[in-house]
Amino acid sequence: MAATERLFGSSIKRREDPRLITGKGVYVDDVKLPATTYASFVRSPHAHARIKAIDSSAARKLPGVVAVYTGKELSAGGVKSLPVGWLLPNIKLPPHLPLAVDRARYMGDAVAVVIAESPYVARDAADLVDVDYEPLPVVTDAVRATEGGAPKLHDEAPDNVSFRWSLGDKDKTDAAFRGAARVVKEHFVNHRLIPNAIEPRAALASANPATGEITLWVTTQNPHVHRLLMAAFVLGIxxxxxxxxxxxxxGGFGSKIFVYPEECVVTWASRALGRPVKWTAERRESFMTDAHGRDHQTDAEMALDADGHILGLRVKSTVNLGAYLSLFAPSVPTYLYGTLLAGAYKTPAIHVEVTGAFTNTTPVDAYRGAGRPEACYVVERMVDLAAKELGVDPVELRRRNFIAPEQFPYQTPVAVMYDSGNYTAALDKALEILNYGAFRREQDKLRQQGRYLGVGFSTYVEACGLAPSQVAGALGAQAGLYESA
Structure with missing residues (x-):
């Protein structure tokens, strides 16, 4: 590449596109091995139910069925709970077995697996597995789950709370609110969503009985950490x-970073059978079992002085973890969320409290932005609400409160050090591109005609490129990062 070629501000062609858009991509389901068998999972139709009995006799009799396994057989075979990759102080860690034993805790929770000579036989046989369920009371709302009388999901967390933590100086924040000229309050619901990549999750495991070695083709965004966590925590090899x-x-969007039950099951099954085992998710399985995102309920307050300078921010969030802790659920969408609540503003005092609650829903984990969009939504909406309360242009209120270039490096009240930035210059560039003054005049003109033309502003600071492993480990990570691969 010529030294004079500019990257920033230039249109750079993506290297992988020609191969993918001409159908030359190779996905897990494209990998073919001799003597491959196929897995189909039996999933709970109930959000919460006791598993009284599983009768697989009819499924085993179907021609082409190789094996049927339940959670008890996997546990007897040495399969352990799925890992949680990031721990917080006093966290409650209920087991998450790849196949549920005794109780299913969300709709789609796998309770058995059928292995057959073809995917079609496997699906037909899965329908023949007779599971005797006793439906139990259900709770799907995180706030409701933490209240008295809510159905309990795990003995290890009798109040349905996995963790509670706080960040920032509470006394300093309380003092800021006592001295405030204006206080803005709001309740936010950052709703649950499904990543829903076009390409479904899949896994193909092939064990070598002679050497005990296993090769796993899997839709993962993080193969090195995937190998470590599966081997050490789940399979015990x-x-x-x-x-x-x-x-x-x-497509991944974060949802293909985690260790899922299905790949653990097919890996163990391949070792047990001495044959390759493949599983590819159907769309409805993806809806039920791919880790969901977001699902925060937040109460926020912002304190300002008479001139519109932010004095303090107080945030309390209850986050829905789903039925089990997913790999990074205690950290990326929750803890990292808290560390980003300063945004781009010089807020002297911030205090955040986060409660992680279990519910009878699909587990929740990191999704696009990894905690930053959740924090950005709260902070930027509060700034807009404050501007409305003060009768100030939202652009002007942001200018008054941006961290100035000469203030860097800047230590936020929520544990993060910003090394550099020039937020005012970035805003000015956006206003120039928009031709903001002319836009506002046009907006007023159209409003007189009963037509509404909107404009909104949002700034964010994103935490990414987490490293090195020593730092991540000090924050609770259970595995190394890029330099440990």
């Missing part, structure tokens, strides 16, 4: 015995 290959993954 040396890491060098498991090889993880990540072909073309397709």
């Amino acid at each position: 040396p890491e060098h015995k498991l090889r993880v290959i990540s072909p073309d993954v397709g």
Whole structure:
């Protein structure tokens, strides 16, 4: 590349596009191995139910069925709980077995798996597995789950709370509110969503009975950490015995970073059978079992002086974890969320409290932005509401409160040090591109005609490129990052 070629501000062609858009991509389901068998999972139709009995006799009799396994057989075979990759102080860690034993805790929770010679036989046989369920009371709202009388999901967390933590100086924040000229309050619901990548999750495991080595092709965005966590925490085998290959993954959005039950089951089953085992998610399975995102309920307050300078921010969030802790649920969408609540503003005092609650829903984990969009939504909406309360242009209120270039490096009240930035210059550039003055005049003109033309502003600071491993470990990570691969 010529030294004079500019990257920033230029249109750069994506290198991978020609291969993918001409159909030359290779995904897990494209990998073919001799003597491959196929897995189909039996899933709970109930959001909460006791598993009284599982009768697989009819399924086993169907021609082409190789095996049927339940959670008890996997546990007897040494399969352990799925890992939680980031721990917080006093966290409650109920087990999350790849196949539920005794109780299903969300609709789609896998309770058995059928292995057959073809995917069609496997699906037909899965329908023949007879599970005797006893439906139990259900709670799907995180705030409701923490209240008295709510159905309990886990003995390890009798109040349905996995963790509570706080960040920032509470006394200083309380003092800021006592001295405020204006206080703005709001309740926010950052609703649950489904990543829903076009390309479904899939796994193909092939064990070598002679050496005990296993090769796993899997839709993962993080193969090195995937190998470590599956080998050490779930399968109980040396890491060098498991090889993880990540072909073309397709859409991920964060949802393909985590260790899921299905890939653990097919890996164990391949070792048990001595044959390759493949599973590819159907769309309805993806809706039910791919880790969901967001689902925060937040009460926020912002304190300002008479001139519109932010004095303090107080945030209380209850976050829905789903039925089990997913790999990074205690950290990325929750803890990192808290560390980003300063945004781009010089807020002297911030205090945040976060409660993580179990509910009878699909587990929730990191999704696009990894905590930043949740924090940005709260902070930027509060700034807009404050501007409305003060009768100030939202652009002007942002100018008054941006961290100035000469204030860097800047230590936020929520544990993060910003090294550099020039937020005012970035805003000025956006206003120039928009031709903000002319836009406002046009907006007023159209409003007189009964037509509404909107404009909104939002700034954000994003935490990304987490490293090195020593730092991540000090914050609670259970595995290394890029330099440990």
